Amino acid sequence: MPLDEQMSAPDEALLVLYANGDAVAARVLTARLVPRVLAQAQRLLGNRAEAEDVAQEAMLRLWKIAPEWRQGEAKVTTWLYRVTANLCTDRFRKARGVGLDEAPEPEDERPGPAEGLQERARADALQDALDRLPDRQREAVILRHIEELGNPEIAEIMEISVEAVESLVARGKRALAADLSARRDDLGYTDDG
Amino acid sequence: MMDEPENTDPLKAFFDAGKAARPEPGDALMARIMADADRVQAERAKAPAAVTAPAPVRRGWLERLAQALGGWPAMTGLAAATVAGLWIGVSAPAGLTGMAQDVIAGNDAAYLIDLDPDATFVLADGGM
Numbered sequence: 001m002p003l004d005e006q007m008s009a010p011d012e013a014l015l016v017l018y019a020n021g022d023a024v025a026a027r028v029l030t031a032r033l034v035p036r037v038l039a040q041a042q043r044l045l046g047n048r049a050e051a052e053d054v055a056q057e058a059m060l061r062l063w064k065i066a067p068e069w070r071q072g073e074a075k076v077t078t079w080l081y082r083v084t085a086n087l088c089t090d091r092f093r094k095a096r097g098v099g100l101d102e103a104p105e106p107e108d109e110r111p112g113p114a115e116g117l118q119e120r121a122r123a124d125a126l127q128d129a130l131d132r133l134p135d136r137q138r139e140a141v142i143l144r145h146i147e148e149l150g151n152p153e154i155a156e157i158m159e160i161s162v163e164a165v166e167s168l169v170a171r172g173k174r175a176l177a178a179d180l181s182a183r184r185d186d187l188g189y190t191d192d193g
Numbered sequence: 194m195m196d197e198p199e200n201t202d203p204l205k206a207f208f209d210a211g212k213a214a215r216p217e218p219g220d221a222l223m224a225r226i227m228a229d230a231d232r233v234q235a236e237r238a239k240a241p242a243a244v245t246a247p248a249p250v251r252r253g254w255l256e257r258l259a260q261a262l263g264g265w266p267a268m269t270g271l272a273a274a275t276v277a278g279l280w281i282g283v284s285a286p287a288g289l290t291g292m293a294q295d296v297i298a299g300n301d302a303a304y305l306i307d308l309d310p311d312a313t314f315v316l317a318d319g320g321m
Binding site: 018019021023026027029030031034035038039042043048051052055056059060063064066067119120122123125126127129145146148173176177180181 | 203204206207208210211212213214215216218222223225226227229230231233234237238
């Protein structure tokens, strides 16, 4: 299949092409999926290096399962979000007690205009507050409000009911709001959001 | 849904900032992942050749011994005979020990066999 056609092909079709030996399909899938996997992993773990390892491992599992992929059974992204979350959970359990404070600082520390700094401070404050949430609440809030997935897909990823997703998101957001409102006063955020 | 409308959500500014700060994968990570994809694909391409030309099956020493002795049925007979011999050795019937001693001592009487009278007749007649 020509590259321009592959760029618009669904993930599932590209995975089948890859399993059949197509040389380009993996590149299109990598470019399309890795940013999402990495973002999810980094938000769940709060650690760039570990998130990169998880992203590579999740994609490796995708490459290996490709020949057994059954069209129409599940979306590739749904499967990948689930695998990524499970890998993060494994690492989080191992790391608990070691301390996530050892995570390296974000790479982009360039000074910018005041507005940019406030955005950066908000993003960092959000990540800190997410890190303090229980695992399942954090996962549900990230998928709902940052990855912007629908509750039915989140339910499929987390293998729970839609009602349970709604409950996790609501509880997670209440905890985030309480955590961030205290920091909002400390850091002097303007209330323009 | 239980969430409040987005435009009044006090967390919206934080979520927007979080979305804007999405981490982007570096070239090194992308290269590692694509190298994995190529390796898995290449390994899979090799796999069917191994199926069409299977390596010769290596037989274990026990299986080769069984084949040499006539297969597993022969081995069962051999095993039965071995167990019987072991049993005779461990719990010899009364008289067997004495007979063995006679044989070893060269006592001809030990070879006398009390044949059935009919069998004697048949032997004399050359019927066997």
